[in-house]
Amino acid sequence: MxxxxxxxxxxxxxxxxxxxxxxxxxxxxxxxxxxxxxxxxxxxxxxxxxxxxxxxxxxxxxxxxxxxxxxxxxxxxxxxxxxxxxxxxxxxxxxxxxxxxxxxxxxxxxxxxxxxxxxxxxxxxxxxxxxxxxxxxxxETTPSAWRGVVVERREVLRNLAVVRVQLDQPMQYAAGQYLSVQIPSRPRMWRYLSPAVPPNASGEVEFHVRSVSGGWVSPAIVTNTAVGDQWLLGSPLGGLGLPRNTKRAMLMVACGTGLAPLRAQLMAMAQRRTNPKVHLFVGGHHPCDLYDLETLSQLAMANKWLTVTPITESDENPWWYEGPTDPERDLPGLEPRLTGQVGKVVANYTLWTDRDVQIAGPPSMVQTSKFRLMAAGTPADHIRHDPLF
Ligand SMILES: Cc1cc2nc3c(=O)[nH]c(=O)nc-3n(C[C@H](O)[C@H](O)[C@H](O)COP(=O)(O)OP(=O)(O)OC[C@H]3O[C@@H](n4cnc5c(N)ncnc54)[C@H](O)[C@@H]3O)c2cc1C
Structure with missing residues (x-):
């Protein structure tokens, strides 16, 4: 044009x-x-x-x-x-x-x-x-939609569930991409979700879903999903994914379920022989929001190229949470948890000007983090994130 x-x-x-x-x-x-x-x-x-x-x-x-x-x-x-x-x-x-x-x-x-x-x-x-x-x-020669059967639903927080779906045939998405998903109780209300695992030959996909207050679909997924539910899934979307240039070190910044697309990439990278250095900052409001630290601890322990730093805005857990105060304390391989607003903490941590950056999470967090990194000298074309829909 x-x-x-x-x-x-x-x-x-x-x-x-x-x-x-x-x-x-x-x-x-x-x-x-x-x-x-x-x-x-x-x-x-x-x-x-x-x-x-x-x-x-x-x-x-x-x-x-x-x-x-x-x-x-x-x-x-x-x-x-x-x-x-x-x-x-x-x-x-x-x-x-x-x-x-x-x-x-x-x-x-x-x-x-x-x-x-x-x-x-x-x-x-x-x-x-x-x-x-x-x-x-x-x-396109792939199916117009995949059918998936829910094989597991696990509530990891009271507003967050891990859902595993078995597809009728494997899907060749790239780790880091997202899919549109339709659940049976919300016909025609397709919503985007990011697989938290890389594509695999068995066609199993894991999603991390947070219930958005007042939302049509996410509360229904978190609360009512049952094993055996039939989901529909559209073709893969999005430009996040492992960079071709494997030499430039990476900075990954995730908040909430924004961890899913980054975790999928880290898992895919763990299967490769050479990787650039990656520093993942994983954020949440409260310590208990860091719902997947165990996996991140295992990934960091097994892969020398990976550093994981948890960040929370508050040091306290909400009143309703009954688990440990510092979920990361007994997990090896993780850096000490930092406190503050994610974008600010990451931008102040060191200079990230030469990194490939990926940011995933709620739109406001993505925009703020991007702004702070750019203000600290990271070129805009080094920073990737999904469209903020
Ligand atoms: C690329 C991409 C990938 C995504 N991946 C995931 C994922 O892996 N896991 C996951 O849980 N969600 C993910 N989402 C968000 C998801 O697609 C839905 O937007 C979200 O679950 C809300 O849907 P809903 O039907 O419950 O709310 P809706 O009925 O669509 O919205 C209800 C109200 O909530 C507001 N709202 C919508 N989303 C949010 C939000 N995130 N925070 C605060 N308010 C909001 C809307 O503006 C509206 O006012 C992703 C979104 C995008 C764009």
Whole structure:
């Protein structure tokens, strides 16, 4: 896409997004048009559309951000296209989506901003997006979705469960990628989860799921998942993964279940002969939030290239927690636990300018940590994280 097209597309979107509540209103209008003009498409979506609307806006914002970086946009859209096969999406649905998006934007921007040139720019942009997604989906030979049976559910904290799923056939995801998952009690409410283990020939996947208060899906997974439940899983997504350059040392920063994609990579690395040095900082609010220190202790003990430092914001556990105060104290191979806000502690620890950095966890923690590392001199292009949906 040429720079003029990119600029026109971004300017129109920014004009809408800049208004108070503009993004949400645009998403609302878009879905209203889509469901009115193409009622047959409504069946692809869940009854409750609030989370869906947020994700659409975030995905568009992400794609627009990367419009002039085809080397990043192209794989993102290709993955999205492969993942969308699970809905049974056909090329005509992309036309419906493009048409509804333009109509919604036109309503919002008004005729003054929505010129013929702007319309053409959006046609070009939407065509690139649709063609990339359709093309990648058409070429793909893996299943459109995997079936998985829950073989274990373990509650490790009262709001966090480890769930192991046996897939009907192995999936070739890269350690560090994430998958969209649908559970039986929440039809059409797909949510992203990151496997906490590398892909394996037996097709077993482990997920770490935290219950988000007021959420539709995560509380249902943590509380109600039972052995034998049938899950559906989409194609792998995301750009985290072992770097090709195995010489540059790595810094990994995880908070909460953000540990899962980093742990999967560490486990994959433990199977390789040579690895760069890795320093993993694993954070949580309370000491008890560091739910997987035993695995990390074993990994650090067995692999000299790995250093693990736990961090918590508070030294105290919540009143309801009945386990040990310092879960890391009796575990060998771990560095002493530090206290403070994760991004701040990591950035102040030493200079990380020459590291490959991966950050995983809640969006606010990822953004703060990235900001602090960049402020301390780590180049932005050394830092990777998943889209913050
Ligand atoms: C790339 C990626 C990988 C992910 N991997 C995992 C994983 O391995 N394990 C895991 O437990 N979760 C993971 N998530 C988060 C997960 O996909 C869901 O967003 C989360 O479980 C909430 O879903 P829900 O249906 O319960 O809440 P929703 O019904 O979607 O949201 C309800 C409310 O909670 C807010 N909310 C949503 N997510 C959060 C959050 N994380 N913290 C605070 N408020 C939130 C929403 O803004 C909304 O207001 C991942 C997300 C992404 C983008």
């Amino acid at each position: 040429d720079s003029r097209t990119v600029a026109l597309v971004r300017t129109t979107f920014k004009a809408v997004a800049a208004e108070e509540g503009g993004r949400e209103a645009l998403a609302r209008t878009f879905y209203a048009i889509l469901f009115t003009d193409y009622p047959q498409i409504r069946d692809f979506f869940p009854a409750a559309m609030d989370a869906q609307r947020d994700r659409l806006v975030q995905a568009i914002t992400y794609a627009l951000d990367k419009l002039d970086e085809p080397e990043k946009l192209q794989p993102f859209l290709a993955q999205l296209g492969r993942d969308h096969r699970k809905y049974g999406v056909r090329p005509e649905h992309y036309i419906a989506v493009g048409y509804s998006m333009k109509k919604a934007l036109r309503q919002y921007t008004g005729t003054e901003l929505w010129t013929d040139e702007v319309e053409q720019a959006w046609d070009g942009g939407l065509e690139v997006i649709a063609n990339t997604m359709i093309g990648a989906a058409a070429k």
